Amino acid sequence: MKRAMVLICAMLLSLSAEATRLKDMASVAGVRSNQLVGYGLVVGLDGTGDKTSFTSQTFRNMLNNFGVAIPPNVNPKSKNIAAVAIHADLPAFAKPGQTIDITVSAIGDAKSLRGGSLLMSPLKGADGQVYAIGQGNLVVSGFGVQGDDGSRLSLNVPSVGRIPGGATVERAVPSGFAQGDSLMLNLHRSDFTTSRRVAEQINQLLGPDMAASLDATSIRVRAPRDPSQRVSFLSVLENLNVEQAQDAAKVVINSRTGTIIIGQNVQVSPVAITHGGLTVSITETPEVNQPDPLSGGQTVIAPRTGIQVDEGSGHMFEFSPGASLSQIVEAVNQVGAAPGDLMAILEALKQAGALQAELVVI
Numbered sequence: 001m002k003r004a005m006v007l008i009c010a011m012l013l014s015l016s017a018e019a020t021r022l023k024d025m026a027s028v029a030g031v032r033s034n035q036l037v038g039y040g041l042v043v044g045l046d047g048t049g050d051k052t053s054f055t056s057q058t059f060r061n062m063l064n065n066f067g068v069a070i071p072p073n074v075n076p077k078s079k080n081i082a083a084v085a086i087h088a089d090l091p092a093f094a095k096p097g098q099t100i101d102i103t104v105s106a107i108g109d110a111k112s113l114r115g116g117s118l119l120m121s122p123l124k125g126a127d128g129q130v131y132a133i134g135q136g137n138l139v140v141s142g143f144g145v146q147g148d149d150g151s152r153l154s155l156n157v158p159s160v161g162r163i164p165g166g167a168t169v170e171r172a173v174p175s176g177f178a179q180g181d182s183l184m185l186n187l188h189r190s191d192f193t194t195s196r197r198v199a200e201q202i203n204q205l206l207g208p209d210m211a212a213s214l215d216a217t218s219i220r221v222r223a224p225r226d227p228s229q230r231v232s233f234l235s236v237l238e239n240l241n242v243e244q245a246q247d248a249a250k251v252v253i254n255s256r257t258g259t260i261i262i263g264q265n266v267q268v269s270p271v272a273i274t275h276g277g278l279t280v281s282i283t284e285t286p287e288v289n290q291p292d293p294l295s296g297g298q299t300v301i302a303p304r305t306g307i308q309v310d311e312g313s314g315h316m317f318e319f320s321p322g323a324s325l326s327q328i329v330e331a332v333n334q335v336g337a338a339p340g341d342l343m344a345i346l347e348a349l350k351q352a353g354a355l356q357a358e359l360v361v362i
Contacts, residue, residue, distance in 0.1 A: 022185070022198065023238035026219070029184035030176045031092045036131055036167075038086040040121030042104065042113055042138065047079045048158075050108030055083040062119070082110035086121055086134050088167055095172055099165035102134045112158035114140040123167055134167035178227040182220050183234075190216040193245030201242050249357035253343050260342055266357040268349060 041058055042049075049055070059081055060070050088102040104118055116138050123132040138161035177183075187194060195213040202211035202221060211221045221237065223230050249265040289300050349355035 019241035019243050021238065022201075022240045022242055025189070025194070025242065025244060026185045026187050026198065028177070028234065029186050029218070033089045033091050034125055034131070034173055036088045036090050036123040036125055038121045038123040038134060040084055040086055040104075040134065041119050042082045042084050042106075042110075042116035043080060043119060045080045045082060045110070045113065045116045048110060048112040048114070049079045049082040050106065050110040051077050051079070052083065052108040055081060055108055058083055082106050082113060082116065083108050084113070084118070086118070086123060086167075088123060088132065088134070090125070090131055090169065090173060092173075093175065093177075094169050096169050098169045100132060100167050100169060102163050102166040104138055104161050104163065106159040110159055112140065113138050113161045114158055116140075116161070118163060118166065125173075129171060131171045131173065132167040132169050134163065136163040136166040138163055178225070178230060181222060181225060183223045183230070185219045185221060185237075187217050187219075189247070191245050191247070192216045194242070195219055197245070198242050201240055202237065205236075205240060250360055251346055251355070251357050252360045252362065253346065254362050255343065258340065258343075260346070263357060266355070269354040269356065 039058075041055070041062065056077055059078070063070060083106070084104045085107050086102055086104050088100050090100060094100065102123070104113065106113055118135055118138060120133060120135045122130045123134055125131050140158055140161040185198065187198070192213075192215075195216055195218070198219050199211040199213040202219070203209065209222075211219055213219050223233050246265060247263065249267070250261075250263045251266055252261040252263075253259075287301070291298060346355065346359060350359045
């Protein structure tokens with residue numbers, strides 16, 4: 001833990017104010033992907049399908065569309081069929097005829113989709129329109145086996161699979177990319193300083209009043225109306241290097257994994273800290289008491305509990321005014337605090353008002 005923390009902090013300290021490409025820190029408003037979702041049937045399973053009522057209903061409706069009528073009193077249950085939900089992301093500017101990857105997930109009690117094939121299924125957008133058609137053989141990375149005694153072994157998740165290029169785009173999503181005489185750039189991380197610097201860099205490259213910072217996220221840029229010229233214009237802008245502003249001081253704690261990230265600008269006000277461990281050990285040593293011969297008594301087990309308390313040696317260290325990241329890490333490493341202890345120290349510093357940073361617990 002000590003080595004990992006020192007390495008992370010050294011990496012943070014080595015980060016200088018380097019320029020970043022505009023395409024890596026901002027996106028064009030309106031140029032985005034759209035989520036698609038659908039419902040369908042996976043067939044050809046090796047007895048690992050589901051037996052739910054909606055699967056039977058879907059299978060019956062499919063056969064009716066092909067002219068195969070099933071009597072109403074017959075329930076077409078089959079372990080080789082599974083009802084699935086399908087979802088995909090439709091990229092910006094996707095055109096009819098192009099293919100996209102899809103993810104297929106069982107929604108019934110199917111044990112595995114391995115070896116199955118998805119039948120033709122429509123994928124709809126949030127507006128209810130069909131934008132793609134999915135079909136193909138599933139690629140399932142997981143598997144599962146089960147014995148007659150109920151024992152079971154599984155690797156990954158066999159009830160979810162993917163079909164690379166498994167959906168064909170049928171409808172293009174309207175885009176406002178070529179509309180108006182300007183476009184909007186939205187920063188991935190909102191920051192007033194970075195927004196101002198982006199506008200200044202664009203004006204320095206293209207001329208005054210070409211870009212204006214509207215807020216901490218958006219920068220409006222004047223752009224040509226012709227679509228081909230606008231593409232060339234954006235090609236120049238997205239390769240423009242801009243120096244990003246330093247983020248606000250933060251300490252991020254993941255309480256589940258014990259990961260602690262301390263930002264570069266974190267400082268600590270003058271404060272003294274003492275930290276000691278308290279270990280309580282409880283042991284149970286049952287004793288067997290035998291009755292005397294011919295006494296007619298019974299053998300009993302008497303509990304015997306031992307409790308031991310060990311107060312670890314306390315440590316105290318002091319932070320000078322405006323202590324930096326390296327000083328914090330060095331002091332904590334000298335104490336030899338475990339991840340849980342370090343979390344408690346940082347939370348106590350924040351409560352005392354000595355930690356000049358935002359404490360984020362995830």
